[in-house]
Amino acid sequence: MLRQRLIRFLKENKGEYISGQKLSEQLNVSRTAIWKHINELKNEGYQIKSHHKLGYKLVSEPDLLIYEEVSPYLTTNFIGKNYIHKLTIDSTNNLAKEIASKVPDGTVIIAEEQSAGRGRLGRSWLSQKGCGIWMSVILKPNIQPQEAINLTQVAAISVVKAIEELSHVENKIKWPNDIIVNNKKVCGILTEMSSEIDKINYVVIGIGVNVNCYNFPEELKGKATSLNLETNSKVDRKKLTASILNNLEFYYNTYLQKGFEYIRPICIAKSITIGREIKVIYNEGEMVGKAVTIDSNGSLIVETKEGKRLSIMSGDVSVRGLLDYI
Amino acid sequence: MLRQRLIRFLKENKGEYISGQKLSEQLNVSRTAIWKHINELKNEGYQIKSHHKLGYKLVSEPDLLIYEEVSPYLTTNFIGKNYIHKLTIDSTNNLAKEIASKVPDGTVIIAEEQSAGRGRLGRSWLSQKGCGIWMSVILKPNIQPQEAINLTQVAAISVVKAIEELSHVENKIKWPNDIIVNNKKVCGILTEMSSEIDKINYVVIGIGVNVNCYNFPEELKGKATSLNLETNSKVDRKKLTASILNNLEFYYNTYLQKGFEYIRPICIAKSITIGREIKVIYNEGEMVGKAVTIDSNGSLIVETKEGKRLSIMSGDVSVRGLLDYI
Structure with missing residues (x-):
C-alpha cells in the first residue's frame, strides 16, 4: 500500500523536509502521485508543510484511530x-x-x-x-x-x-x-x-x-x-x-x-466483585448475597445469607459500594 | 386491502361470472381499479375469465404460498x-x-x-x-x-x-x-x-x-x-x-x-430416537449408546454400554436404522 508506506516514511522523518524527488524514488511512483496522496493526507488531518524546493515535512498526525x-x-x-x-x-x-x-x-x-x-x-x-x-x-x-x-x-x-x-x-x-x-x-x-x-x-x-x-x-x-x-x-x-x-x-x-x-x-x-455483597436482578425478582468465586464455566458463585450457594450465569449484578449501589 | 377483498369475493363465487359493476359496488372502487387488479392477479397465476357483458370468473388459483x-x-x-x-x-x-x-x-x-x-x-x-x-x-x-x-x-x-x-x-x-x-x-x-x-x-x-x-x-x-x-x-x-x-x-x-x-x-x-441405538458425533470424537429419554431441559439422555448416562445438548446424532445409518 503506497499510502501506508508514504505515511511511514513521513513519520520516520517527522519534522524534517524530504524532497518530492526523494519520496518519488523511494516509493517508486511519480511525483504527481506523491502530491495527490499528500493532499489526501492533509484532508484527513495530517499537518504537512509543503515547500516548493525543500519538499514535504510532517508536522503532526491526526488524533484518529485509523x-x-x-x-x-x-x-x-x-x-x-x-x-x-x-x-x-x-x-x-x-x-x-x-x-x-x-x-x-x-x-x-x-x-x-x-x-x-x-x-x-x-x-x-x-x-x-x-x-x-x-x-x-x-x-x-x-x-x-x-x-x-x-x-x-x-x-x-x-x-x-x-x-x-x-x-x-x-x-x-x-x-x-x-x-x-x-x-x-x-x-x-x-x-x-x-x-x-x-x-x-x-x-x-x-x-x-x-x-x-x-x-x-x-x-x-x-x-x-x-x-x-x-x-x-x-x-x-x-x-x-x-x-x-x-x-x-x-x-x-x-x-x-x-x-x-x-x-x-x-x-x-482482577475481579472487584468477588468477596463483596452483591444484588442480582433477573426476570423473576432479585437476590442478595456475597460473591464467592468464578467457577470453571465462568459463572459467578454467590452465597446467600442462609449459606446457599448459587451459580449466576446472567442477570444484572450490582456490587455494593460501586457505581450508584450504596 | 382491496386486493385481498377482491380475491375473497372471487373465491366465494368461484366458477361463476360476477359483473364488473357488482364488484365495483361491493368493493366500493371504480371499475377501472377492478380491471387493473384483475390484470395483476392474472399475471400472478390466477386464471380469470373476462367477458364483456358477464364480467369476471375465477377459474383457478395459482399453486403459490402467497x-x-x-x-x-x-x-x-x-x-x-x-x-x-x-x-x-x-x-x-x-x-x-x-x-x-x-x-x-x-x-x-x-x-x-x-x-x-x-x-x-x-x-x-x-x-x-x-x-x-x-x-x-x-x-x-x-x-x-x-x-x-x-x-x-x-x-x-x-x-x-x-x-x-x-x-x-x-x-x-x-x-x-x-x-x-x-x-x-x-x-x-x-x-x-x-x-x-x-x-x-x-x-x-x-x-x-x-x-x-x-x-x-x-x-x-x-x-x-x-x-x-x-x-x-x-x-x-x-x-x-x-x-x-x-x-x-x-x-x-x-x-x-x-x-x-x-x-x-x-x-x-413423537420421538423416533428414544429407545433406539444411536451414534453421536461431536468435535472430540463419537460415542454409541441407547437414547433413553428427553430431560427437562430438552437434552437427549443417552445410556452407554457401560451403563453411564450422558446428557446430549448438541452434536450430530445418527439413529440406527434411519436414513443411511445401518
Missing part, C-alpha cells in the same frame, strides 16, 4: 488485519453484525463517535467524539454458544491488562463486563452472537473505553469516569487500542487452546 | 401477520436474519424455491421449485439463549401435528430437528439466533418440508422423501403451511406460558 496510526503498535496475527474505521456510526456492534458473515475472523470496526452506542440489555452507551475507543471485534470461534460467556471474560482481562500497561492505574472487572477505576465505570463490554443451537456463526465483542472523555452528563457522574479524569494525564488512544487488541489475541488464543481454566485465575485476581 | 392463498386457513394471532413471499431466494433464513431486528415478532418469510437452502452445521438443503414449504419464522421470546434449543422441539412437534392433520401419515421426530416418515427425512428444522450472552435478540426457525417433491437426486434417495411419495396423494401446501403456523403459535405460547414440561411429553411420544 489503521495507519494504530497498526505501528499492533503485534497481532489476525485480529485487526481487516480494520474498518468510521468517523461516525450508529453503533460499531450493529455494523459488525451486518457484515460479520462476509468478513474474515478478527475483523475490527472502530469509530470516533457513536450516535447510538449500546450497552447490555438494550441500554445506551455514551460515546462522545474523539475521546474514547468505541470498537467491535468479530470472532468466529469453534465453541458452543453457551461458552460464549467466557469471551466476555477474555475481553475484560485484555482491557485490564492494556489499561495497566498504558495508564498504570489500578482497574478491575465488575463481573461480567464492566471495567472499574475508583469505583466508577471506564469501560463496558457488550458481547453479541449469531448461532445455531449448537454452533456459533460469529461473536461480536463490543468494547467501549472512556479514555480522554471528561464531559459526562449529570446523571452519569456518579457512575462513569475516564482514564484521563482518574489519572490526570492524557492517554494515547492509538497505543491503548493496539494494546487491547494485542492482549485480546493473546488471551483469546490461550482460551481456545488451553481452556477457560487458564484464564480463570486472572479473572478472579 | 398470503392471499394461505391466510384463509390461518387462525394465528401474531405468527404470519407479517408475511413475506418470494418466488425465489437464496435462503429464507438468510433474509430472516437480515431483517429480523426491524420486523415484528412472528414475521414469516416463505419462498417457492431456495437456491442455497441450508441445513444444520452448514449443510445444504435441497429446496426445489413449488413442491415444498421453505419458510422461516422470526420469534422474539424473552428466554435465555441456552433455552432456545426448546424452540426447535416446539417447531418439530408443530410440524408433526400438522402433517398428521393434513396427510394422515405417521411421522416422528429424529431428535432434535428432523421429521421422519418411513425411515426417511421429510422435514428439517434449522434454528438460528442472535443474542447477547443472557438475552435473545431474535430467533429464526427455518422449516423445510418436502411436500409434493418426487425428483430427488441419487445421493439423497436413501435419506430423503416427500409426503407425496410416501402417501401416494398430493398434499395441499397452502393448508399445510397454515397448519404448521397455527400449531407453532399454539405450542410456542404453551411453552412460553407453562414451560418445556408441558411440551416434553409430546416430544417423547
Whole structure:
C-alpha cells in the first residue's frame, strides 16, 4: 500500500523536509502521485508543510484511530488485519453484525463517535467524539454458544491488562463486563452472537473505553469516569487500542487452546466483585448475597445469607459500594 | 386491502361470472381499479375469465404460498401477520436474519424455491421449485439463549401435528430437528439466533418440508422423501403451511406460558430416537449408546454400554436404522 508506506516514511522523518524527488524514488511512483496522496493526507488531518524546493515535512498526525496510526503498535496475527474505521456510526456492534458473515475472523470496526452506542440489555452507551475507543471485534470461534460467556471474560482481562500497561492505574472487572477505576465505570463490554443451537456463526465483542472523555452528563457522574479524569494525564488512544487488541489475541488464543481454566485465575485476581455483597436482578425478582468465586464455566458463585450457594450465569449484578449501589 | 377483498369475493363465487359493476359496488372502487387488479392477479397465476357483458370468473388459483392463498386457513394471532413471499431466494433464513431486528415478532418469510437452502452445521438443503414449504419464522421470546434449543422441539412437534392433520401419515421426530416418515427425512428444522450472552435478540426457525417433491437426486434417495411419495396423494401446501403456523403459535405460547414440561411429553411420544441405538458425533470424537429419554431441559439422555448416562445438548446424532445409518 503506497499510502501506508508514504505515511511511514513521513513519520520516520517527522519534522524534517524530504524532497518530492526523494519520496518519488523511494516509493517508486511519480511525483504527481506523491502530491495527490499528500493532499489526501492533509484532508484527513495530517499537518504537512509543503515547500516548493525543500519538499514535504510532517508536522503532526491526526488524533484518529485509523489503521495507519494504530497498526505501528499492533503485534497481532489476525485480529485487526481487516480494520474498518468510521468517523461516525450508529453503533460499531450493529455494523459488525451486518457484515460479520462476509468478513474474515478478527475483523475490527472502530469509530470516533457513536450516535447510538449500546450497552447490555438494550441500554445506551455514551460515546462522545474523539475521546474514547468505541470498537467491535468479530470472532468466529469453534465453541458452543453457551461458552460464549467466557469471551466476555477474555475481553475484560485484555482491557485490564492494556489499561495497566498504558495508564498504570489500578482497574478491575465488575463481573461480567464492566471495567472499574475508583469505583466508577471506564469501560463496558457488550458481547453479541449469531448461532445455531449448537454452533456459533460469529461473536461480536463490543468494547467501549472512556479514555480522554471528561464531559459526562449529570446523571452519569456518579457512575462513569475516564482514564484521563482518574489519572490526570492524557492517554494515547492509538497505543491503548493496539494494546487491547494485542492482549485480546493473546488471551483469546490461550482460551481456545488451553481452556477457560487458564484464564480463570486472572479473572478472579482482577475481579472487584468477588468477596463483596452483591444484588442480582433477573426476570423473576432479585437476590442478595456475597460473591464467592468464578467457577470453571465462568459463572459467578454467590452465597446467600442462609449459606446457599448459587451459580449466576446472567442477570444484572450490582456490587455494593460501586457505581450508584450504596 | 382491496386486493385481498377482491380475491375473497372471487373465491366465494368461484366458477361463476360476477359483473364488473357488482364488484365495483361491493368493493366500493371504480371499475377501472377492478380491471387493473384483475390484470395483476392474472399475471400472478390466477386464471380469470373476462367477458364483456358477464364480467369476471375465477377459474383457478395459482399453486403459490402467497398470503392471499394461505391466510384463509390461518387462525394465528401474531405468527404470519407479517408475511413475506418470494418466488425465489437464496435462503429464507438468510433474509430472516437480515431483517429480523426491524420486523415484528412472528414475521414469516416463505419462498417457492431456495437456491442455497441450508441445513444444520452448514449443510445444504435441497429446496426445489413449488413442491415444498421453505419458510422461516422470526420469534422474539424473552428466554435465555441456552433455552432456545426448546424452540426447535416446539417447531418439530408443530410440524408433526400438522402433517398428521393434513396427510394422515405417521411421522416422528429424529431428535432434535428432523421429521421422519418411513425411515426417511421429510422435514428439517434449522434454528438460528442472535443474542447477547443472557438475552435473545431474535430467533429464526427455518422449516423445510418436502411436500409434493418426487425428483430427488441419487445421493439423497436413501435419506430423503416427500409426503407425496410416501402417501401416494398430493398434499395441499397452502393448508399445510397454515397448519404448521397455527400449531407453532399454539405450542410456542404453551411453552412460553407453562414451560418445556408441558411440551416434553409430546416430544417423547413423537420421538423416533428414544429407545433406539444411536451414534453421536461431536468435535472430540463419537460415542454409541441407547437414547433413553428427553430431560427437562430438552437434552437427549443417552445410556452407554457401560451403563453411564450422558446428557446430549448438541452434536450430530445418527439413529440406527434411519436414513443411511445401518
